[in-house]
Amino acid sequence: MVRRNTRCPKALRDAAFLLAAGCAFLLAGSPLRAGAAEPQRIAILCGELIDGTHDQPLRHAVILIEGDRIVSVTEGTSAPPGAKVIDLSQATVLPGLIDVHTHLLFSSLVYADQLLKESNPYRAILATRNARIALGNGFTALRDLETEGAMYSDVDLKNAIDGGFVPGPRLQVATRALAPTGMYPLLGYSWELDLPHGVQVADGVDGVRLAVRQQIGNGADWIKVYADHDYRFDPDGSLHGIVDYTDAEFAAIVDEAHRLGRPVASHAVSQEGIAAALRAGVDTIEHGQGMTSAEMDEMVRRGIPWVPTVIGSAYAPPGHAVNTQLVERERQVFAEALKKGVKIVCGTDESGFMWTAIPESRELKFYVDYGMTPMQAIRSATVSAAALMHWSDRIGSIEPGKLADVIAVSGDPLADITRLEHVGFVMKDGLIYKQTIGSGDVPVQSFIP
Numbered sequence: 001m002v003r004r005n006t007r008c009p010k011a012l013r014d015a016a017f018l019l020a021a022g023c024a025f026l027l028a029g030s031p032l033r034a035g036a037a038e039p040q041r042i043a044i045l046c047g048e049l050i051d052g053t054h055d056q057p058l059r060h061a062v063i064l065i066e067g068d069r070i071v072s073v074t075e076g077t078s079a080p081p082g083a084k085v086i087d088l089s090q091a092t093v094l095p096g097l098i099d100v101h102t103h104l105l106f107s108s109l110v111y112a113d114q115l116l117k118e119s120n121p122y123r124a125i126l127a128t129r130n131a132r133i134a135l136g137n138g139f140t141a142l143r144d145l146e147t148e149g150a151m152y153s154d155v156d157l158k159n160a161i162d163g164g165f166v167p168g169p170r171l172q173v174a175t176r177a178l179a180p181t182g183m184y185p186l187l188g189y190s191w192e193l194d195l196p197h198g199v200q201v202a203d204g205v206d207g208v209r210l211a212v213r214q215q216i217g218n219g220a221d222w223i224k225v226y227a228d229h230d231y232r233f234d235p236d237g238s239l240h241g242i243v244d245y246t247d248a249e250f251a252a253i254v255d256e257a258h259r260l261g262r263p264v265a266s267h268a269v270s271q272e273g274i275a276a277a278l279r280a281g282v283d284t285i286e287h288g289q290g291m292t293s294a295e296m297d298e299m300v301r302r303g304i305p306w307v308p309t310v311i312g313s314a315y316a317p318p319g320h321a322v323n324t325q326l327v328e329r330e331r332q333v334f335a336e337a338l339k340k341g342v343k344i345v346c347g348t349d350e351s352g353f354m355w356t357a358i359p360e361s362r363e364l365k366f367y368v369d370y371g372m373t374p375m376q377a378i379r380s381a382t383v384s385a386a387a388l389m390h391w392s393d394r395i396g397s398i399e400p401g402k403l404a405d406v407i408a409v410s411g412d413p414l415a416d417i418t419r420l421e422h423v424g425f426v427m428k429d430g431l432i433y434k435q436t437i438g439s440g441d442v443p444v445q446s447f448i449p
Contacts, residue, residue, distance in 0.1 A: 039067030042430065042442055043079030044086045044406060046093040050414070052383045052397030055375065057092070057414065065404045068429040072400055086432075086440035088408045088425060094378065095398050096140025096169075096405030096428060097420070098385035099360045101265075101286055101307045101347025104130045104142070104157060104171075105150040109353065111185055115149045115196045124153040130352025131157060131168030136434055137359045138423030140405040141385070141395055142169045143347075145224050145265055145286065146177035149198045155219035167433060167445065172389055174265065175215045176200035177224040178208060178253060183244045184226060199226065205252040208245070212256040223257040223264045225250070225282070228273025231290075233325055237332075239290030241270025250280035263390075265307075271295065278304070284388060286347065289313065289330045296340045305343040305388050308334060310366040312349030315358060334370040344372075345388050346381035361420040374414045404430040410437055 042065040049061040051073060064071045064080060079085045107126040108114040114123060127150075134142060147154050154173035161168040177199040186195045202211035212223055227250070228241040245253070257264045263284070266277035270290040277285060278298055285291070285299065286307045299306060313330055316322045337344060344367070348360045364377040372380070386396025394403050408425035424437030432444045 039430075040442075041066050041071075041080075041083040042086060042404075043083040044093065044427075045077060045079065045089045046091070046408075047089045048092040048412065049073070049398065050092065050094045050375075050378060051399060052095050052379065053399055060089070061093075063093070063398060063404075063406065065406075065430050068404055068431075070398060070400055070402050070404050073398060084440070084442050086425075086435075086438060086442055088438040091408040091410055091425065091437050092412055092419070093398070093406060093408045093425075094413070094420075095382045095396055095402075096407050096426070097138045097361065097381045098141040098143075098346065098389070098396065099134070099139050099348050099363075099381070100143040100284075100345050100385050100388050101309050101349050102134070102142045102144050102360075103146065103148055103349070103351045104134075104144050105147040105153055106351040107353050111148075111198070115186055115198060120150045120153055123150045124156060126352070127153065127157050128160070128166045128168065130355070131161065131166070131171075133352045133355045134360065135167055135169050135426060135428065136423075137355060137361065138407040138409075138420065138426055139360055140169050140407070140426070140428045141171070141389070141391070143172045143174075143222065143265075143389055145174045145222065146199065147175060149196055151176065152218045158219075169428070170395075172221040173219065174222040174224040175218060175220040177226065177267075178202050178211055178215075179226040180244050180249070183229055203249070205248055208249050208253045209256045212253055212262075213260070216257070216260050216262055220262060223253065223262050224286075225253050225264060225266050225277075227266045227268035227277045228270045231270055231326075233329075237329065238292075239270050239326075239329055241273050241290070243272050243276045245276070247276065247279060250276055254281045278302075284345075287312070287349070289326055289333060291333050291337065293336065293340075296337050296342050299343075300341050303343065305345045305384070306337060307345050307347035307388075308367075309347050309349035309363075310334075310370075311354070311358065311360075311363050314366065315354070331370055334367075338371050343384060343388075344380055345384045346377075359421045361423075362418075364417050364420060368417045374417045377417055378413065378420075404428075408437060 044063040046061045049058040060077050062076045104127040144154050158171040160166045179199045184199045202208045231241045254264050264282045265284045266282040267286050268274040268277045269287045271292050284305050348363050367377040383396040386392045406427040409419045411419040413419040426434040
């Protein structure tokens with residue numbers, strides 16, 4: 001006869017205690033929201049307000065916020081009774097900025113190092129730092145276009161931010177991205193080695209459909225596909241490349257993504273790659289330096305946005321040379337696309353290791369240098385970016401019903417767009433993450449100094 005021990009062993013009792021404590025913690029709410037009995041009312045007093053809906057800034061406006069939402073935007077210089085006050089009457093207030101082409105999991109200057117030397121958990125830890133840097137720079141929303149070999153870590157980061165466990169911008173993520181065999185790093189190593197890839201390698205119509213389903217099943221908000229590689233300039237200045245996927249494969253990627261309710265972003269640099277992406281029916285063109293006049297006209301006709309990512313071309317990591325011909329080509333394409341009315345949206349193609357030295361909003365200075373007005377540049381990173389992300393109902397402008405994503409800078413960014421490189425106030429979801437300008441009686445979250 002086997003005697004059964006009816007008493008719970010200490011290890012099991014300890015495990016049960018920890019499980020119960022963890023459940024109680026989760027039920028109590030996320031760390032950023034814990035203890036909030038009822039939404040507090042906050043009034044932001046604005047010196048100048050660029051709200052994303054008017055062509056000119058509003059002078060002396062009051063933004064009233066309850067909880068995580070904007071309740072009203074009115075003229076005036078005083079707060080309504082009972083509201084806590086944030087005095088930014090000497091500053092310019094704007095909607096939170098949006099960068100629609102980032103790589104939060106990319107933190108190494110040497111591409112092979114992150115795939116061969118850095119674990120995915122380590123890279124995820126660095127990504128939380130990168131998200132924090134972006135938020136501190138005034139970017140309250142990002143579209144992250146692939147993890148560069150870190151699998152689905154961007155989904156984990158997104159969930160941690162949404163849960164309030166780490167600070168960062170609200171995210172849309174593309175997980176692994178797609179490229180066919182032999183078209184994306186790591187390349188050039190011994191054929192005897194089974195190396196990791198910076199993307200999900202997928203071939204054939206059935207293979208790419210399966211990859212799209214896998215990525216969506218693991219949390220992808222977008223599908224990203226590489227359209228081309230191996231770029232060259234012809235003597236006339238036109239930019240050419242080799243198309244990655246057959247038309248049948250490319251069309252299958254887009255069809256499967258759209259069938260399952262996900263949009264498709266395409267890395268496309270050469271005129272051939274852009275043409276292939278447009279034939280397939282993608283939703284955004286990324287980079288696009290080889291864009292032709294005819295391709296611009298088609299994008300205008302179909303309302304397809306272009307994300308130029310100028311910083312990604314104009315700056316190079318240490319030890320790498322800037323391709324001046326590519327930069328000049330992009331300047332020319334930008335001016336023509338702007339004149340034709342192509343939807344141009346702010347994206348940097350960068351991550352935290354760049355943002356510490358070159359803030360994302362440097363992208364907007366290039367846009368102004370290339371022909372945009374400062375207001376157009378600001379809109380590319382607010383209302384236009386929100387529209388690209390299909391989030392116009394929640395972010396991108398300061399108006400009643402929108403989420404309370406608000407930033408402020410000293411000076412006038414319409415006179416000097418580089419003022420946006422020195423954001424002094426950051427609010428996301430009605431919570432303050434940074435305040436080095438103005439004053440107020442609302443505490444700053446302790447996560448960002």
